[in-house]
Amino acid sequence: MKITAPKLSSSLMELNISEALLEDNFVSGGIVTSLHLDAEQEDKIMFDQIHFQNISMEGVRFHQVEFIDCLFEKCDLSNVDFGDAVFHRVEIRGSKLLGTNISQSRLTEVKIEDSVANYVNMSFSKLKKVAFKQVTLNRSDFIEATFDKVSLEKCELDGANFTETPLKGIDLSTNTYEQITVSLDQLTDCKVSTEQAIGFAKSLGLIIE
Numbered sequence: 001m002k003i004t005a006p007k008l009s010s011s012l013m014e015l016n017i018s019e020a021l022l023e024d025n026f027v028s029g030g031i032v033t034s035l036h037l038d039a040e041q042e043d044k045i046m047f048d049q050i051h052f053q054n055i056s057m058e059g060v061r062f063h064q065v066e067f068i069d070c071l072f073e074k075c076d077l078s079n080v081d082f083g084d085a086v087f088h089r090v091e092i093r094g095s096k097l098l099g100t101n102i103s104q105s106r107l108t109e110v111k112i113e114d115s116v117a118n119y120v121n122m123s124f125s126k127l128k129k130v131a132f133k134q135v136t137l138n139r140s141d142f143i144e145a146t147f148d149k150v151s152l153e154k155c156e157l158d159g160a161n162f163t164e165t166p167l168k169g170i171d172l173s174t175n176t177y178e179q180i181t182v183s184l185d186q187l188t189d190c191k192v193s194t195e196q197a198i199g200f201a202k203s204l205g206l207i208i209e
Contacts, residue, residue: 001151003131004109006069006089008049021045103141138177162186172196 015030028048035055046066056076066086071093078098085105092110097117105125113133123143131151139159150170157177164183167190 001129001131001149003111003129004089005111006049006071006091008051008069008071012049012051015050 009029012029012031015027015032017027017032017035020027025043025045026048027045027050029050031051031053032055033053035052035057043063044065045062046068047070049069050067050071052070052072052075054074057080058076058078059080061081062083062085064084064086065082067088067090068086069089070087071091072095073093075092075095077092077100078096079100080097081101082105083101083103085102087102087105087107087110089109090107090111092112092115094113095115097112097115097120099119099121100117101121103121103123103125105122106128107122107125107130108128110127110130111133112131112135114135116136117140118136118138119140120137121141122145123141124145125142126146126148127150128148130147130149131153132155133151133153134155136156137152137160138156140157141161142165143161144164145162147166147168147170152170152172152175155175157172157175157180159179159181160177161181162183163181164186166186167182168186168188169190171191173191173193173196
């Protein structure tokens with residue numbers, strides 16, 4: 001699946017987010033290498049064409065934030081509240097999203113790669129053309145999420161919860177887990193390995209010989 005990369009200028013200048021937010025809630029066109037936001041709620045901010053590099057947002061609470069054409073590289077987004085957010089043409093590489101809340105959000109043309117996202121919450125979110133590649137997603141929540149062209153490749157999914165999330169067309173065969181929670185009536189056309197299929201059969205109470 002081809003994911004459209006963020007449309008970033010090759011000549012971005014370093015940007016001071018704190019100063020930019022004093023003037024407007026629209027921040028555009030720059031590289032951010034340091035960020036000082038406190039844990040108070042930041043309302044209705046739009047980030048457009050921003051390259052976040054080696055920054056920490058840990059514990060920050062956003063409300064209706066939008067990220068358009070943004071790249072997060074080696075960032076710490078742990079315990080950030082992105083609830084009710086919009087992510088469009090966004091890449092997250094080599095980053096931490098431990099306990100990050102991305103519930104009730106919209107993600108379109110998003111790629112998350114080589115990252116740790118245990119306990120991330122994407123419940124009730126709408127994901128369209130979203131790729132997870134080599135992401136640790138143990139104990140993650142995707143409860144009642146909507147998947148449209150979503151791929152999971154070589155991810156760790158132990159304890160992940162997909163309750164009431166349709167997995168039609170999803171390929172789980174390259175991912176590893178000891179146990180995941182799914183709604184069995186939502187597994188139609190989901191691709192799994194032989195070992196994974198045996199695990200699902202056991203969850204139905206079948207005896208495998």
